[in-house]
Amino acid sequence: MKPIQVGLLGIGTVGSGTFNVLQRNQEEIQRRAGRGIEITMVADLDVARAQSIVGPDVKVVNDARAVIANPDIDIVIELIGGYGIARALVLEAIAAGKHVVTANKALLAVHGTEIFAAASAKGVMVAFEAAVAGGIPIIKALREGLTANRIQWIAGIINGTTNFILSEMRDKGLDFDVVLKEAQRLGYAEADPTFDIEGVDAAHKATLMSAIAFGIPVQFDKAYVEGITKLGAADIRYAEQLGYRIKLLGITKRTDKGVELRVHPSLVPAKRLIANVEGAMNAVVVNGDAVGTTLYYGKGAGSEPTASAVIADLVDITRLHTADPLNRVPHLAFQPDAMSDAVVLPMSEVVTSYYLRLRVADQAGVLAQVTGLLAGAGVSIDAVLQREADEVGGEGATSTDLIILTHDTREGTMNDVIAQMQGLPSVLAPITRIRKEELN
Amino acid sequence: MKPIQVGLLGIGTVGSGTFNVLQRNQEEIQRRAGRGIEITMVADLDVARAQSIVGPDVKVVNDARAVIANPDIDIVIELIGGYGIARALVLEAIAAGKHVVTANKALLAVHGTEIFAAASAKGVMVAFEAAVAGGIPIIKALREGLTANRIQWIAGIINGTTNFILSEMRDKGLDFDVVLKEAQRLGYAEADPTFDIEGVDAAHKATLMSAIAFGIPVQFDKAYVEGITKLGAADIRYAEQLGYRIKLLGITKRTDKGVELRVHPSLVPAKRLIANVEGAMNAVVVNGDAVGTTLYYGKGAGSEPTASAVIADLVDITRLHTADPLNRVPHLAFQPDAMSDAVVLPMSEVVTSYYLRLRVADQAGVLAQVTGLLAGAGVSIDAVLQREADEVGGEGATSTDLIILTHDTREGTMNDVIAQMQGLPSVLAPITRIRKEELN
Structure with a gap:
């Protein structure tokens, strides 16, 4: 039988x-x-570089539309990235009756509904295993391996750059800025690392997993997104003392009220396997x-790991x-006619537990004031860690870190209590709040 | 559309x-x-019990052949187990044009070639995700998720009973026999635990993974199988001191000479995720x-985890x-016409590294004798751990444990050296040999 002929749009790292x-x-x-299965045609703006990668037997052009228009091409791989030209080309490939393979999570998390509808109408497949967690066959596990289940929740380390940074911060006790520079030097972080460190990339991936798990349309605009840029070495250390590690997690969860979809740093019990996923690895x-x-x-x-999925x-x-x-x-x-209309909850409706770090004056009654506010709002406390006082400024004025772990609380309630605590005269600095997930 | 109608043969734990x-x-x-998808007919010897599980709307019979003969049934699930009647029924279901789903690793590891050939000839599917690692979609990952790869090796904790026993032995410092009784009391081990503790169940599963990974026929008879019954608490403790945990692994590996297929206790670096898989869990x-x-x-x-796979x-x-x-x-x-004829290597041709424990007389020159024999055979040493002498018997006669970790060595060579070492007068008891896998 004649080989399947594949056209490749964009031959960068993953393409080669x-x-x-x-x-x-x-x-x-x-x-x-x-x-x-043969790649017989490649489109790339740098034709000479592309030709040097694929050799003389593969046709290289600088116009992606020439690949799409080639009647011999059965499948188009889109590895251009971004929402702009990639969207147009994927839709054109579908319209031309080509199956599409893409690693473009941003495109699918934002324009997935349009793209999948077009593909279904045309009877072609749009496959995107490479869009989430690189070489791990997680889309296949969710979509085919676990079909018997009502999926309850998913929590993933789905951005290697941030996991590398967090691992280094913990290992070496360094602050975020220092490790980011190191990560850039080593090639683990890009020159403009915004999408990674602000959680946007993880949110794209969590959006796709959420849709597959719960049968809802992709809704990236409803995702809560918080990155790791404000994490301090102190919080990583305190978390460790309490038996937790801090990981940037993409989380989606089924609740009675709707679907949670959120990306933020999370305390995870150190004994969980996922807490021990280090460096640029995903899980x-x-x-x-x-x-x-x-x-x-x-x-x-x-x-090659991403190529494995493609x-x-x-x-x-x-x-x-x-x-x-x-x-x-x-x-x-x-099935497209059997999607759920479950809503994605606003972050204020999410229920989780919390790590709070308060910089407080080292004086009598502070703990009573703080815990009184929590009790008044119905927030129950799981653990308290009060550090020895250390001096700030002269004249014997001292301050200390007060760490509180709470039980499950509605985020909106927690926002209110934090605002109240922030107003206490004995609270000397902005309160740090990190969510905590037991994942059991 | 009319539901797919499923007939279930055997309604025990997994069936219900x-x-x-x-x-x-x-x-x-x-x-x-x-x-x-509906189970509309069930065959079980205990009709009354089966009927009480499925309720009055499902037809229950005591003759599995009545299910197979029912023209309305599209898929037959075989959950009887064993090689005997299960083999006949699976082949009859295939001959009747039914698709078959089975959790029966023993059957497929021994009679898979015959069964898959019959299914291919008839154009029906025999699906067996539940046969390996319960609810983990590992067959799907190997068969579909990693199709881009030349798979190099697989190592799995694929028997929960033995992993529970090893976890308890380590946690509590207890010996095998004590923990086995506890495991039986808790329902983690069967009344006759032979297939689990002797490694046979794990070898069935490793055989299936080996065939899928390397495109070779199932060859359970070529597997090397060693269980955990001879493991002592001392070895678990020494391994821990050297930075390792002991796990029963099913291993299959591609080498230039052929395919390794083996089940035995293995030292694994404690920092690997798989070394931290505890209790009855699989990985x-x-x-x-x-x-x-x-x-x-x-x-x-x-x-329900196994049901998830079914x-x-x-x-x-x-x-x-x-x-x-x-x-x-x-x-x-x-593809059936594209299988490999790579041979499964005899255990003597396997190359791995080793943990050796020798009970030796506490006298000058013993270490030199032992290491001299290893050097003579070309076995290079990775680490040596010599314990303080402790008294055995009176008259000041003392003996001690000598632990040696080797680098990669051919098993046949290691067998010869162990025999030589065993002959030394200063070696006082049978030598313990446990294989070591770095898994990196």
């Missing part, structure tokens, strides 16, 4: 990894797929009502493209 | 879990599968040339049964 792995493991992949924990807690771990980025999608399409479109795996796990 | 989860999550599963580490190291973790047994197979079949059989996912990941 995809080309190289497809070449290197050509025979093994064909034995699995039942048919050869996703999924809890289903039948299976219980499962975890998936691996490299979340990089040339090629798995190519093999899936090769195996399934002759199937009746209605009997393929639905893009978002649930 | 499957029935209950299918009922409870009926609506959610249908929204994913695009079609209802599988898979290393592929593109993706690197990935890990999959969850409950490996139990009613039902995922039902959904897969529901989604795929209209597809051209040649375009479905191959039973063993590779």
Whole structure:
């Protein structure tokens, strides 16, 4: 049988990894797929560089539309990234009847509804395993492996840059700014690291997992997004003393009122496997009502790990493209006519527990004032850690850190109490609040 | 559309879990599968008990062949277990044109070649996600999620009973026999625990993973199988001091000479995630040339976790049964006409590293004798741990434990050296040898 012909839009890190792995493991992949899979055409603005990667046998053009227009191409891989031209090209490829494979989480988290509808109408597949957690087959696990379950929640370390930074901060006791520079030097963080360190990249991925888990449309605009830029070495140390590690988690959870969708730093019990995922590695924990807690771990980025996911999608399409479109795996796990209208909750309605750090005057009655406010709002306390006083300024004036772990509380309630505590004269600095997840 | 009708053979723990989860999550599963999935007929020797589980709307018979003969049944679930009647019934169901879902690792590890060939000839699917690692979708990850990769090796904690026993031995410093009794009392070990504690169950599962990873036929008879019954509390303690934990691993590895397939206790660096998998939980580490190291973790047994895998197979079949059989996912990941003839290596050809514990006389020159024999055989030493002498018997005669970690060595060579060391007069007891895997 004639090989499946693939056109590649954009040959950067992941694109060249995809080309190289497809070449290197050509025979093994064909034995699995039942048919050869070949990249026969590449579009890239830098034609000369692209040609040097793929060699003389592959046609290289600088116009992506020439790839889409090529009637011999069965599948288009989009690795351009971003929401702009990538959106137009994916929609054009679908309109031309091509199956699409993409690693573009930003595009799908924002424009997924439009793109999946277009693909369904045209009877083609849009596959995106590489968009979440790189080489870990987490989309497949959620969409096919756990279909028996009412999924209850997902919590994932789905951004390697921030996990590398947090691991280094903890290991070396350094502050965020110092480690970020180191991460940039080592290539773990980009020159403009905003999307990573502010949690946007993780939120794109959490949005996709949320849609698949709960059968809701992608709703990136409803996600709560908080990054790691304000984390201090002190909080990591205190968390450690209390038996927790701090990780940037993408979380989505089913509740009676709606779906939680949020990205923020979280305290996680140190004994959980996910708390021990270090460096740039990714891991996703999924809890289903039948299976219980499962975890998936691996490299979340990089040339060949991401290529592994792109090629798995190519093999899936090769195996399934002759199937009746209605009997393929639905893009978002649930059939398009069976989506849920569950709402994504505003952050103020989320219920979780909290780590609070207050810089307080070292004087009698402060703990009573603070705990009195918490009690008044119905917030119950799990643990208190009061550090020895240390001097700030002269004249014997001293201050100290007061750490409080709470039980489950509505975020809106917690916001109110924090505002009240912040107004106490004995509270000397802005209160640090980090959410806490038990993940059991 | 009419629901897919499923017949269930054997309604014990997993069968009733499957029935209950299918009922409870009926609506959610249908929204994913695009079609209802219903167990409409059950065969069990205890008809009254079975009827009380499934209620009056499901037909219960005591003759499995009546289920297979029912023309309304699309899929047969085999949960009887064992090699005997289960084999006959699976082959009859295939011959009757039914798709089959089974959790029966023993059956497939021994008779898989015959069963998969019959299924391929008839154009039906035999799905077996539940046969390995319970609710963890590891078959799907290997067969579909990692298709881009030349898989290099797999190492898994794939038997919950033995992992529970090893965790308890380490936690409480107890010996094997004591913990086994406790495990039996708690229901983690069966009355006859032989298949678990001797490694046979793990070897069935490793055999299936090996076939899928490397495209070789199932060859349980070639697997090296060693259980945990001879492990002492002392070895667990020494391993800990050296930075390792002892786990019963199912291992399969690609080498230039052939495929390694082996189950035995293994030292694993304590810092690896898999070393921290405790209690009855399962985890599988898979290393592929593109993706690197990935890990999959969850409950490996139990009613609903196993049901989760059985039902995922039902959904897969529901989604795929209209597809051209040649375009479905191959039973063993590779197309039947593209299997490999790589041989499974005899254990003597396996290369790994070793932990050796020698009970030696506490006298000058013993270490030199022992290390001299190792050097003579070309075995290089990674670490030595010599314990303080303790008295055995009177007259000031003392003996001590000498622990040696080696670098990679051929097992056959190691067998020869161990025999030589055993012959030394200063070696006072049978030498303990445990293999060591770095898994990085």
